Amino acid sequence: MRLLAIETSCDETSAAVIHDAAVESLVVSSQIKIHAEYGGVVPELATREHLANLQPVVRQALSEAGITADSLDAIAATRGPGLPPALMIGWKAAQSMAYALAKPLVGVHHIQAHLYSPWFTENPLRAEWELFEPNVSLVVSGGHTLLVKAETPLQHSVLGSTQDDAAGECFDKTAKLLGLAYPGGPEIDRLAKDGDPNAFEFARPMLNQSNDDFSFSGLKTSVRYFLDKNPNIATDNSLLPDLCASIQAAIVEVLQKKTLRAAKRERVSCITLSGGVACNRSLRQRFQGACEHAGIQLRLALAVLCTDNAAMIGLLAEKQLELGMEPAGLADDIRPSWAITGG
Ligand code: KG4
Ligand code: ZN
Numbered sequence: 001m002r003l004l005a006i007e008t009s010c011d012e013t014s015a016a017v018i019h020d021a022a023v024e025s026l027v028v029s030s031q032i033k034i035h036a037e038y039g040g041v042v043p044e045l046a047t048r049e050h051l052a053n054l055q056p057v058v059r060q061a062l063s064e065a066g067i068t069a070d071s072l073d074a075i076a077a078t079r080g081p082g083l084p085p086a087l088m089i090g091w092k093a094a095q096s097m098a099y100a101l102a103k104p105l106v107g108v109h110h111i112q113a114h115l116y117s118p119w120f121t122e123n124p125l126r127a128e129w130e131l132f133e134p135n136v137s138l139v140v141s142g143g144h145t146l147l148v149k150a151e152t153p154l155q156h157s158v159l160g161s162t163q164d165d166a167a168g169e170c171f172d173k174t175a176k177l178l179g180l181a182y183p184g185g186p187e188i189d190r191l192a193k194d195g196d197p198n199a200f201e202f203a204r205p206m207l208n209q210s211n212d213d214f215s216f217s218g219l220k221t222s223v224r225y226f227l228d229k230n231p232n233i234a235t236d237n238s239l240l241p242d243l244c245a246s247i248q249a250a251i252v253e254v255l256q257k258k259t260l261r262a263a264k265r266e267r268v269s270c271i272t273l274s275g276g277v278a279c280n281r282s283l284r285q286r287f288q289g290a291c292e293h294a295g296i297q298l299r300l301a302l303a304v305l306c307t308d309n310a311a312m313i314g315l316l317a318e319k320q321l322e323l324g325m326e327p328a329g330l331a332d333d334i335r336p337s338w339a340i341t342g343g
Pocket of ligand 2: 110114141276307
């Protein structure tokens with residue numbers, strides 16, 4: 001089985017060629033610099049960029065894999081959730097290719113692709129489905145914060161999610177309050193490295209509630225009030241690392257403790273971590289320490305697969321076909337607000 005996968009749900013244009021659970025090529029064209037000027041993703045600009053970049057990105061992916069389109073067995077693309085006009089570019093291109101080549105079209109759920117990405121390993125980049133074991137999975141991206149129990153590949157149930165802002169959104173919005181560049185998550189991560197996480201005390205929202213839900217909008221508001229009340233701190237650049245480390249510690253502690261608690265309650269011996277925020281150094285370290293202490297196996301998504309990419313879309317698409325899931329029909333359309341469901 002050899003397939004081409006396309007991802008255009010937000011601000012990365014990406015294509016990958018997958019062959020028997022291995023990634024033969026992966027090309028990602030990021031638009032971060034274009035959107036940075038506006039402090040967030042501008043859907044109209046993202047769409048125009050996808051339109052301009054998709055063809056060269058797909059051509060490059062095919063050429064790096066050393067194949068032509070006629071040797072493909074299927075075409076896969078992100079069907080949702082995501083920005084509707086951005087999704088539309090990748091989906092329509094995939095539909096056209098599937099039609100022209102008379103091959104199946106596979107629609108992939110973007111968050112499910114993040115969810116299973118910790119099972120994709122490197123050297124060479126491939127899926128390790130044979131090692132899969134039941135797990136509790138934390139998916140933390142710019143738009144989602146989800147705790148999921150996964151029993152087998154593509155059989156999962158959502159345990160909890162954020163009631164308001166996603167963890168990535170909280171990083172980005174608090175970074176904005178601190179005057180940092182977009183996207184704020186990596187900036188906070190970088191500055192926090194030299195800061196004291198105990199310098200300032202911020203709330204740990206919903207940490208002591210026994211459910212698996214999260215809430216991050218209150219933390220953002222408490223940072224705003226804190227900066228308003230302490231203008232001397234807000235304007236003192238030498239305190240920026242301490243502020244970043246303290247904010248990061250609040251987000252990371254809630255994510256780590258609630259995930260460990262859920263894993264123990266669900267009696268699983270494996271935790272996985274994925275999504276853009278899973279790049280965060282402190283989050284990775286804290287999960288590593290806590291899982292080691294609890295005797296739980298931890299599978300972290302590779303850094304290259306934490307942010308949006310077509311390799312995770314293609315590897316999951318191949319699994320969907322292998323499990324006998326129906327491909328999409330050529331008349332089927334995008335699903336911008338596709339709820340995550342499983343098995
Ligand atoms: O998964 P992703 O690339 O896109 C979505 O599907 O949302 O996640 C992007 C999010 C952004 O909020 C970004 O600030 C955050 O991931 N992020 C980080 C780090 N790298 C990316 N947050 C904290 N620390 C990082 N190192
Ligand atoms: Zn994503």
